[in-house]
Amino acid sequence: MPSEAPTSANNNHLLGLKSVAPKGHSPAGANGNGRSSLIDGDLSMSEDDDMPLTVRKSESVSTPPRRLKRKKPVYAESSSDDDTPLASSPAKRAPTAAVAMPGAAEVTTISTSRFNGKQKLQAEAESPSSDDDAPIVRKSNGRAKKPPKKKVKKEDNDGDFDASSSDEKPLAPKKPPASRKRKTKVESDTEDELVKKPTVKRAKKVKKEEDGSGSEVPKPKKRATKVAKDDNGSAIKGKGKKKKEEEEEEVFRWWEADVGGDGSVKWQTLEHSGVIFPPPYEPLPKNVKMKYNGKEVALPPDAEEVAGFYGAMLETDHAQDATFNKNFFEDWKTVMKKHPPLDGTKITSFTQCDFRPMYEYFEAERAKKKAMTQQEKKDAKKAKDEMEAKYTHCLLDGRKEKVGNFRVEPPGLFRGRGEHPKKGCLKFRVRPEDIIINVGKDAPIPVPNMAGSWKNVQHDNTVTWLANWTENINGNHKYVFLAAGSSLKGQSDKSKFEKARELKNHVHRIRQNYTRDLKSKVMADRQRATAMYFIDKLALRAGNEKGEDEADTVGCCSLRCEHVTLEAPNFIIFDFLGKDSIRYYKRIEVEAQIFKNLRIFKENKNDDDNLFDRVNTSTLNKHLTTEMKGLTAKVFRTFNASSTFQRLLDEESLEGATTQEKLNAYNKANRMVAILCNHQRAAPKTHDQSMEKMRQKHRALKYERMKLRHALFAVDTKYKKNKKYKDDESDVDDDFIASYEDDLKEREVEKAQKRFAKDNEKLVEDGKSPQADSVLQERIRIIKAEFETLAEERGTKEATLKKSRTAAQLEDAIDKLDGKIKGFALQIEDRDAGKEVALGTSKINYLDPRITVAWCKIHDVPLEKLFSKTLVTKFPWAMEAEQDWKF
Structure with a gap:
């Protein structure tokens, strides 16, 4: 059941609308902890609406009046004549080419300041692959002026792969920043270390405070006044460092190098060790058996493994869900047809099954693991790290780069999100025969760590994934990518935010165009303009059509009449399930023309008919590309999220505030953006x-x-x-x-x-x-x-x-x-x-990290209080933003 989502009247000014938002709900589908081998696995990397965005108030920008080739249709607001069907033949439209923008709002002003090369942060933590990691499979016509030494192609603006939205072409590759010459003159030992050998350890370095302020800044580690050097001139670490010298690796500063490409090639050489498969199933002790109708049942290993998946989750909310139980039992019975109980027991009723003995055994094993001594835990971790060592990194164009999700998901029960119709279904064990490996032509082919041969080995340097397979639940593609802090992922992230910043030069004209089309005599144009209004003003995702066996989640283009209720004179009520089955419920006052359009769109339709029956995500994004090259609904949302966040931070007066007061102001701005983007979560049980x-x-x-x-x-x-x-x-x-x-x-x-x-x-x-x-x-x-x-x-x-x-x-x-x-x-x-607000989602995917870095420098707040080590690793290119940088 969804839980209440927070709302605030203070957020209304973000929309440029009068919003009265009753408390919405978040799904209660939080995953329960089962066996260590049970993971959610519902990490679809091919969802079109993967990029949450937010809303911001339209700025008033003075522009020359546009000359239209046709006379605008006139609508009398109080007349019912407008409510007749619109003309089907398209009328001539004014061209949508970009026009000069003499004035831009402060919130979207580009800073001309250069990066401060002395304020750099790096991190070494490996970041798990996120939903916005995706393969790049489409070629661009962009061409570099001259071939670079190392060709590393940027991903598209989101990094998302969407099989259902083929019209979204990759963004044209941006001209790479000019290569910056490194300093050759060494001013001090410390400067020599920073310039000549930038390492991931530098993430822990904290700039000394010189202003004598009383802000609560963590004290930096003491550094010797004299830095010892080895034969190569590198600083020798002190005895207090736990990590060995050889574990430190240089970070490829791609944002300073010439990493332009020819529009399709992402790498020249690629070598890696493949993926790690989970260990084979170990049968339970003979004295641990499930019961059926009060009697113990002797199950073969294959059937026992599936029963154990459920037994481990017996005390979770999933085991109380009717859909989960039904799907599990159906799949389990299918397994038992091939591997029936050894004692001939016929299992036909789920209510007669007793998995309590299995659950108690798993709980006892977990207790033993917790009771391990510190030395035993260290030894176990050391053995695990040694086994995984060769899989954690790959060689990309001769550079050592971290791999993200190199572990194959173990089999288990699909938990899903929200009211997913397939939750409880059995996730099959993935084998080498299911996996396609991508590696360089001259690189050795990885050997799987279990018996079997790869499904296929390819050498495609136009994509960024190392391996992929198709999971059996939803047929989604699973990919292994480089870690979040890798050069390829970093280029994709920076390109995404730069594309969003570019939108501010066009957004005023785009808004003028769709406002004009709200009264178009062509139904398709009027619907498209209304949809663009919702995406811009209400931060709705674009949305895609869903299959019958998928969760009934919708976005703007897939809204049905039942999801929108009209309330005179000009209020609309949205009530639908958004991404991850998060309920979107808001009552909003809109412009009279929007209300009138919705009334027209709903006429002579049933509740289950599409509200926008002449618009879909493909046609909408195709139109957006005519407004600005590479523009999609996702870019619009990223732009609105970051620009709104920047404005909210700038509005806060923090002179004389304590560090905690500053952090509260930052989190408040983040929270308001997250609420508007519907980044809700169920309140934690604890x-x-x-x-x-x-x-x-x-x-x-x-x-x-x-x-x-x-x-x-x-x-x-x-x-x-x-x-x-x-x-x-x-x-x-x-x-x-x-x-x-x-x-x-x-x-x-x-x-x-x-x-x-x-x-x-x-x-x-x-x-x-x-x-x-x-x-x-x-x-x-x-x-x-x-x-x-x-x-x-x-x-x-x-x-x-x-x-x-x-x-x-x-x-x-x-x-x-x-x-x-x-x-x-x-x-x-x-x-x-x-x-009830998920702040991390915005930080990871939708807010330009340079906003946070610059804000921390302005207000003297330690970055580590806002960015985890993982985020510092993910955005090394953003750590050098100067304090006057603005989105």
Whole structure:
């Protein structure tokens, strides 16, 4: 069942509309945790509407009036004559070639500043392949002026492959940035390291603060004043570095190099080790059997494996879903026809099946894994890393690049998203015979790590995938790509955002054109203009037709009459399932002409008829390319998402704000964009628990402040009359104090026990005698004595500190705590506001990362507070954006 989606009246100005949005819903289809071999697998990389976008208010731009070759039709707003069928023959239209734009809105102003070469961040974390990774299978007619040394073709603007939208041609390759000469003069050891050997380790380097500001910036690691060099002149890492020198790799700075191509070739040489197949099934112990009608059933391995998939998920929401159970049972019975129970049991009723013994066995195995010692976990991880080492990287044009999703999905039960009709179906085991390998002509053919031969081996340098296969549930193609931080993926991402920035030079004219066509006498043109209005103003996805065996999700072009309700005088109500079965429900006030058009489109139609029966995604995108080369609905949405985000950030006045206040302002802007884009999620099941923990921690900080106040009173009684210190903390009562101190005592005792055990382990490893138990008992006695003192102080407004402090020191400590308490209250507010909003989706795919980088530099906010290590790895090209950069 969908859950409520947050809405806010504060978002209305983003649309340029008056929106009254009742709370919508998100699907409750969150995946439950089963066996480690069970994964969702519902990662379709071929969905057309993979790129969420947002909305922004139209800017007022002065442009010369357009001269039309025909007279505009005149519609009397109050007349019903307009509601007659429109002419079928097309009328002549004004040309749509781009015109000069003398003025552009501030939100879409291009900055002419150069990248700051001294502020660079790189990361080494491998990023899992996302939905926007997709093969490039269509050639462009673009041609480079001269052949580059290394040909690396950019992907299309989204990186998406969409078999159902063949009309969306790849964007014309943009002229690559001129190759920048590297500095040859070495000013210092540090500069030499940064210029000559840029490595992924540089992501951890933090620019030193020189302005003396009090912002909460994490302290950078101490660096020696003198940097030792090896024979090659590279800096030698200190002993504190855990990772070995040989593990550090150079990052190909493609955004500084000449990486232009001929419009189709993505690489010259490619060598890799293929993919890793999951291990074969290991039968359960003989004493672990499912039951049917109360009796144990002896299943052969193939049938037992499928039963185990369900048994591992027995306590999840999926096992309570009727569609999931029905599909699983049908597929399981099909498997049992080929591999029937060994004891002859006939399984015909799902309700008679008892998978509890399997579930309990899997839970016990999980508990054993959690109970492993740290050394055992390290050994297991080391063995796993060694086994996967050769698969994690490939050689692309002689460069070592990370591979993204090199693991083949194990078999399991399809979980789907939302109300997917195929959830619960069996995902077959993928074998080498199912996989096509793509590798260079002269490269050795990878050898699969299980018995079998590849389905095919090809040498196609016009695509960027390394392997692909077709999954059996929805017939979707699965691809293995390079990691998110690779040069090919980075070029695709940057090209996508640059194409969106280019749109700002054309958007005013495009809006003028579709506004004019809202009154066109040609029905197809009028429908197309209305659809463009929705995509632009309401951030609707373009949408594609769905098959009967797919989830009933729709976008703008695939809306049916039942999805749009008209409410006089000019309100419309949208109610449909969008991507991932997220409910889109909004009541919006629109222009009178839009309302009138919808009334015409719905006439003489049934609820299940298409609202736009003369427009589809292909024709819409074909028209958009006439407005701007390479323009699609996805580009429109990316542009609106980033430009709106930029404007919201610029509107916030953060002078004198704390770091947490700045973070809240950033997350608020991100959240408003995500809500408008319908990037909703179901509130996490543990949200209430985590919020309660945060509130308890907040009260604990107030408890510490109370103790400091009481200690201050003991030093000088005059502080009792000081307004700043005399009032008690409102929500720290006697019951909380008693409960908190008891919990704190238990934690301190447990911490002492763990420290004692760890110290003894180290002593034994060093060949020394372990400490006697009496040492631990003495430590525990001291801890209990301290808490007995605290118990005696309850209600007395007295406090005994471990270390005596002066009044000035206590005042400073209280001031610091006041800052922490205020900051933590803001964290609680921010966490609760975003419980039903997916902020990560926008950051990964739809918001130009340079907006965030520049904003962090302007407001002195550490980038790592907003971008995970994975995102820093994904967008190395954006890390050098100067603080005056604007989308």
